[in-house]
Amino acid sequence: MPPPTVPLAHAPTEPVTVPDAVRALAPGTDPVAVWVNARGGLTFRLDAHRFVKWVPVDAVDLDLAAEAARLTWARPWTSVPEVLDLGRDDEGSWLVTAALPGRSAVDPQWCAERPVEAATAVGRGLRALHDALPVDLCPWAWSVHERTRRASEHLDAGDSPASWSPEHQHLDADEARARLAAPPAPDVLVVCQGDPCAPNTLLDDDGTVTGHVDLGTLGVADRWADLAVAGWSANWNYGPGHDEHVYAGYGIDPDPVRIAYYRLLWDAS
Numbered sequence: 001m002p003p004p005t006v007p008l009a010h011a012p013t014e015p016v017t018v019p020d021a022v023r024a025l026a027p028g029t030d031p032v033a034v035w036v037n038a039r040g041g042l043t044f045r046l047d048a049h050r051f052v053k054w055v056p057v058d059a060v061d062l063d064l065a066a067e068a069a070r071l072t073w074a075r076p077w078t079s080v081p082e083v084l085d086l087g088r089d090d091e092g093s094w095l096v097t098a099a100l101p102g103r104s105a106v107d108p109q110w111c112a113e114r115p116v117e118a119a120t121a122v123g124r125g126l127r128a129l130h131d132a133l134p135v136d137l138c139p140w141a142w143s144v145h146e147r148t149r150r151a152s153e154h155l156d157a158g159d160s161p162a163s164w165s166p167e168h169q170h171l172d173a174d175e176a177r178a179r180l181a182a183p184p185a186p187d188v189l190v191v192c193q194g195d196p197c198a199p200n201t202l203l204d205d206d207g208t209v210t211g212h213v214d215l216g217t218l219g220v221a222d223r224w225a226d227l228a229v230a231g232w233s234a235n236w237n238y239g240p241g242h243d244e245h246v247y248a249g250y251g252i253d254p255d256p257v258r259i260a261y262y263r264l265l266w267d268a269s
Contacts, residue, residue: 009041010035010036012035016036018030019042019091021054021091022042022046022054025050025085025096026047029047031044031045031046032044039059039062040055040056040059041054041059041062042054045099048099049099050096050097051081051099052094052097053095053097054093056091057091057092063216064216065086065093067095068095070216071215074191074215077134078133079209080100080212081098081100082097082098083097097213100211100213102202102203102208102209103202104201105121105122105199105203106199106237111238115238116238116242119234119246120207121201121249122196122198122233122246122249123230124249125201125209125212126193126196126249126250127250127251128209129191129193129212130190130223130226141220142192142219142220142221142225143220144222144265148180150269151265151269152180160173161175161267165267179264183265184258184261186222187223187224187255187258190226191219191220192218192222192223192225194215194216194218194226195215195217196227196229197230197237198233198234198238200212200213222258225262225265227246227259228259228262228263228266229266230243232263232266
């Protein structure tokens, strides 16, 4: 399956302007852009020990304070970055975190040389995250109700399945609404990562999962809300069929109905 027409986030391919606030965090150095978001968010490596996420002031759906709260909550149970600083000014906001060991699961070495191992590790890491985080203590939800409400708002504003992933482009808005209004019953409720795409899993050179990043929408949901998208991302990043290795790494058989629903919900919301 081909990736979305416009990637939501990717490593920069052109020079990136460094915001003044980011430069001020590392005086005398040249921050290195490592990730760009289609909504204007940027991630920079400040030095060997720190990263910073920066979002423009008009990116109202990218809430770094919410991410900082989730990272701080999750750290006692699983490996996620430590929050070092959080701030804002008239241009945007920023979140500084400590670096974790390992490299993104979409580092060129993994994609080109060891894709099956990487996809399997993504599933294994997601299972460890789900097993570690306590559902009954989590203060946030990543609920179907809230996400379908947001999807409906997008459709009302003129969003169209024609701009979504190829497998959904045959739908019209009414068909999309009807499918979203009929979610499958929850399988198992877990604390979901919320952005389970392969780049957000970090791996050591031997394939050990060293942590997860980008937890801005972490919350309680059916595990397939994470699993469906993690498998989808494996197909985008490693090639068709690699979603099977994500499910194998997690230790679960594919659930076609839930996979289809949660991929549509991801596109729509």
